[in-house]
Amino acid sequence: AQSVSQHNHHVILSEAASLELGCNYSYGGTVNLFWYVQYPGQHLQLLLKYFSGDPLVKGIKGFEAEFIKSKFSFNLRKPSVQWSDTAEYFCAVNSRGAAGNKLTFGGGTRVLVKP
Amino acid sequence: EAGVVQSPRYKIIEKKQPVAFWCNPIxxxxxxxxxxxxxxxxxxxxxxxxxxxxxxxxxxxxxxxxAERLKGVDSTLKIQPAELGDSAVYLCASSLLEGTQYFGPGTRLTVL
Incomplete structure (x- = not known):
């Protein structure tokens, strides 16, 4: 069975600092990879996704993620965060072809950006 | 385009009571x-x-x-009877075939 691990449960940083959130998954086959974000009081929203092609994926609001197949990783980055990036971030994996479109989520990382 | 709609947004019930959540996909x-x-x-x-x-x-x-999705559009999720451990957020999502999943706001259930 596939699993997703997010290394940090909580991250606190100041505005303009750089952010990197780790995500590792365990699955030997072909995968689709996602980062979702949940702002306070709002629903889960898609931040970015990787299906194939360039392993460096750019998403909304200046976020990007890099798929490193050899490390089973899909880390999320943002060079300079803003207070409005305070949210919970979830990495998710969908194993292509097996068991349909079943997303497996990591436990989430709560990010607090101090003004 | 309207997103995934869920209702109610919040529900508080006593244990052993039934509860139902509704979802309308994109x-x-x-x-x-x-x-x-x-x-x-x-x-x-x-x-x-x-x-x-x-x-x-x-x-x-x-x-x-x-759960049911009788006409292939709306869906209902039911719990009967509810237990204390069922307190959680119940999320509905939809997708086109095996594409990206889009989530609704969720129903926050509290079982007392």
Whole structure:
């Protein structure tokens, strides 16, 4: 069975600092990879996704993620965060072809950006 | 384009009572999902529908949980009877075939 691990449960940083959130998954086959974000009081929203092609994926609001197949990783980055990036971030994996479109989520990382 | 709609947004009930959640997916999305999200954790799939057929309900506790999607559009998730441990957020998502899943706002259930 596939699993997703997010290394940090909580991250606190100041505005303009750089952010990197780790995500590792365990699955030997072909995968689709996602980062979702949940702002306070709002629903889960898609931040970015990787299906194939360039392993460096750019998403909304200046976020990007890099798929490193050899490390089973899909880390999320943002060079300079803003207070409005305070949210919970979830990495998710969908194993292509097996068991349909079943997303497996990591436990989430709560990010607090101090003004 | 309207997103995934869920109701109610909040529900407080006493244990052993029944409860039902409703979901209306994005128009045209044939695949619908119900997830359970406990506090501090990521969502976990309960059931997945393709049109009106439940194609993956392996994680649905069938002794007390049931779901239906009779006409392949709206869906209802029911718990009867509810237990204290069922307190969580119940999320509905939809997708076009096996594309990206879009989530609703969720129903926060509190069982007293």
């Amino acid at each position: 128009s045209g999305h044939n695949t619908l999902y119900w997830y359970l999200q406990n506090l501090g954790q990521g969502p976990e799939l309960l059931i997945r529908y393709e049109n009106e057929e439940a194609v993956d309900d392996s994680q649905l506790p069938k002794d007390r949980f049931s």
